[in-house]
Amino acid sequence: MTAQSSGSSLPVDFMIVDTMIVTMDAQRRIITDGALAVTGNVIVAVGKSADLGRDYRARTVIDGRRFVITPGLVNTHVHITGEPLTKSLVLDDTGFEENVFQWLVPIHMAYTEADERLSAQFAALEMLRSGTTSFLEAGTIRFLDPVVDGLTEIGIRGRVGQWAWDFSPEDQSYPSAATDAAVALLSDELGRYPAKEGQRIAAWPILIGHMTCSGELWQAAKELADQHAVGVAAHMSPVQADPDWYLHKHGRRPVEYLADLGAIGANTIFTHGVHFNDDEVGLLAGVGGNISHCATSALKGAYGATAVGRFPEMQARGINVTIGTDGNNNSNYHDLMRATYLLAGLFKDARRDPTLFPAEQALECATLNGAKALQMADQIGSIEVGKKADFVAHDTYRPEWRPLFNVANQLVWSADGRGVHSVWVDGVRIIDDYRCTTIDEDRIYAEVQSAGEAIVARSGLPIKSRWPVV
Ligand SMILES: [Zn+2]
Numbered sequence: 001m002t003a004q005s006s007g008s009s010l011p012v013d014f015m016i017v018d019t020m021i022v023t024m025d026a027q028r029r030i031i032t033d034g035a036l037a038v039t040g041n042v043i044v045a046v047g048k049s050a051d052l053g054r055d056y057r058a059r060t061v062i063d064g065r066r067f068v069i070t071p072g073l074v075n076t077h078v079h080i081t082g083e084p085l086t087k088s089l090v091l092d093d094t095g096f097e098e099n100v101f102q103w104l105v106p107i108h109m110a111y112t113e114a115d116e117r118l119s120a121q122f123a124a125l126e127m128l129r130s131g132t133t134s135f136l137e138a139g140t141i142r143f144l145d146p147v148v149d150g151l152t153e154i155g156i157r158g159r160v161g162q163w164a165w166d167f168s169p170e171d172q173s174y175p176s177a178a179t180d181a182a183v184a185l186l187s188d189e190l191g192r193y194p195a196k197e198g199q200r201i202a203a204w205p206i207l208i209g210h211m212t213c214s215g216e217l218w219q220a221a222k223e224l225a226d227q228h229a230v231g232v233a234a235h236m237s238p239v240q241a242d243p244d245w246y247l248h249k250h251g252r253r254p255v256e257y258l259a260d261l262g263a264i265g266a267n268t269i270f271t272h273g274v275h276f277n278d279d280e281v282g283l284l285a286g287v288g289g290n291i292s293h294c295a296t297s298a299l300k301g302a303y304g305a306t307a308v309g310r311f312p313e314m315q316a317r318g319i320n321v322t323i324g325t326d327g328n329n330n331s332n333y334h335d336l337m338r339a340t341y342l343l344a345g346l347f348k349d350a351r352r353d354p355t356l357f358p359a360e361q362a363l364e365c366a367t368l369n370g371a372k373a374l375q376m377a378d379q380i381g382s383i384e385v386g387k388k389a390d391f392v393a394h395d396t397y398r399p400e401w402r403p404l405f406n407v408a409n410q411l412v413w414s415a416d417g418r419g420v421h422s423v424w425v426d427g428v429r430i431i432d433d434y435r436c437t438t439i440d441e442d443r444i445y446a447e448v449q450s451a452g453e454a455i456v457a458r459s460g461l462p463i464k465s466r467w468p469v470v
Pocket residue numbers: 077079138235271326327
């Protein structure tokens with residue numbers, strides 16, 4: 001089963017041997033007594049341990065008997081700035097409008113440059129510790145350069161970009177100066193952080209979306225994405241307010257309006273889409289577009305994902321369904337395994353149909369589909385020869401991992417990110433025995449607490465509790 005075999009043994013940097021590998025390759029092979037070999041940042045062989053042991057000579061051999069190896073997970077919507085340092089500040093009886101305008105906007109404005117860098121690293125740490133190796137940012141609030149610096153230091157793979165918009169809901173005019181500035185911002189960051197080979201962190205045009213962008217800005221963002229061979233991301237229709245506004249303002253629903261503008265395509269990813277109707281699902285499917293389903297925010301924000309969300313229909317009609325974990329005040333964690341569990345379960349229950357989103361399909365959403373949405377299907381999302389050495393070692397010496405009979409079932413229905421023992425990105429073991437090797441976790445936890453308290457103080461917002469704190 002080795003992809004490369006020759007008469008003499010070839011040197012490689014390291015091998016993991018005697019393990020179980022969930023490859024996510026074209027045949028979806030699960031290899032027992034498996035091995036994989038890495039040189040530099042690339043997987044050079046995957047197969048049976050006996051074969052690789054004969055064909056390859058590794059400088060380091062890792063005993064994998066304790067592990068199940070999967071591809072690194074791909075989180076397609078995560079707010080790495082603006083919320084991680086104030087996680088769980090907002091109570092869980094807060095509606096969408098109050099959450100955004102009374103809580104999140106003042107918090108976002110209270111973050112300093114140093115806060116955004118720390119926040120990005122902290123979000124990346126939580127993702128890595130729970131098995132996510134690549135992510136698509138929801139949009140840096142203000143300070144992209146220190147964010148990229150912090151992400152580069154920790155070593156995660158990601159696509160980032162500063163939030164762009166050109167009018168606010170209060171001011172529904174279309175100021176051309178604001179549009180020009182927003183387009184210039186997008187163009188400039190794409191030039192600074194190009195998605196060329198070898199760049200772990202690169203920029204995308206990322207719009208806030210909703211009702212914050214003019215048609216000109218939507219079109220410009222799509223054109224820039226096409227020119228730079230990247231994607232374009234935006235929030236849309238978590239609640240009924242977006243379709244209502246587009247119907248009132250443009251006489252069409254959001255996806256209809258954007259399709260008429262030529263502003264959506266196979267490189268478009270919408271976050272939420274809970275209130276897309278059948279016509280919008282058809283339009284997005286027609287262009288081969290992507291959706292980031294953030295079940296965790298729908299649950300806490302009462303969006304109606306299971307009541308009105310057409311996610312099973314999106315999957316059936318060929319929209320690329322992916323999974324995100326959104327922001328820390330309407331979805332308070334970035335463990336994509338927990339979010340994958342929700343995708344697998346919510347629609348089974350809501351539709352009383354156990355065939356919806358089987359475990360294997362949910363795992364595809366968390367890996368291959370995410371890779372495709374990030375425009376990186378040829379580089380990540382599976383454990384195959386030639387792909388980046390981004391993978392996760394799940395620790396089976398834990399109660400939720402034993403006994404082990406069906407590994408797809410185990411990954412989705414039993415395990416979660418707590419069992420992630422080790423994580424490699426670009427061939428570097430960034431998590432080793434549950435600890436980050438690139439940054440000092442204890443320092444981060446202390447800094448996050450003090451920075452979070454300072455942000456809350458500057459924002460003027462209260463720290464609420466329904467129970468007396470004595
Ligand atoms: Zn979001």
